[in-house]
Amino acid sequence: MDDAHLITLMQNEDMTNGFWNNLISQQFPFPDYLVVPEYQFPGGRADLAVIKLDNGRLVLVLEGKRAGGSFVTISRAAQQAANAAGKIGSTPGIIAALGPKFCLYRADTSPVTTFAGADGSGISTITNVNIQKITTKLQQCRAWNGSGGW
Numbered sequence: 001m002d003d004a005h006l007i008t009l010m011q012n013e014d015m016t017n018g019f020w021n022n023l024i025s026q027q028f029p030f031p032d033y034l035v036v037p038e039y040q041f042p043g044g045r046a047d048l049a050v051i052k053l054d055n056g057r058l059v060l061v062l063e064g065k066r067a068g069g070s071f072v073t074i075s076r077a078a079q080q081a082a083n084a085a086g087k088i089g090s091t092p093g094i095i096a097a098l099g100p101k102f103c104l105y106r107a108d109t110s111p112v113t114t115f116a117g118a119d120g121s122g123i124s125t126i127t128n129v130n131i132q133k134i135t136t137k138l139q140q141c142r143a144w145n146g147s148g149g150w
Helices: 003-009 013-027 071-087 131-144
Strands: 033-041 044-052 057-065 093-098 101-105
Touching: 003 013, 013 033, 013 044, 013 057, 013 093, 013 131, 044 071, 057 071, 057 131, 071 093, 071 101
Parallel strands: 057 093
Antiparallel strands: 033 044, 044 057, 093 101
């Protein structure tokens, strides 16, 4: 798939979350992990969560939004995901996505990394980041097993 087609698909929240669900599910396979859409927590929900099944630990949380917005919007998405983690006393990795734009965060919402090609506020775009680099970060998150993020 070419970049323009991917960006067109990821304009809406459902497609954004579908893209990440696919990528995350490949790195966190069942029966060791469960990728949970619309994860419910006390006082709210997150778009996707990854649970380690042998200990019930929350390993990764994604909050996806439709395309558009700025650093403030993506920061709010990260805070929503962090709130999910904090309510259940977990320290997972966090992905905040606005359509094809995204940031990776620790549970305290401090940024994890800035990929080459990110804008001045650290927001990357799917099309300017090699998927393998994202996969490597997901593998690091899996290795941390919900004990602090990446």
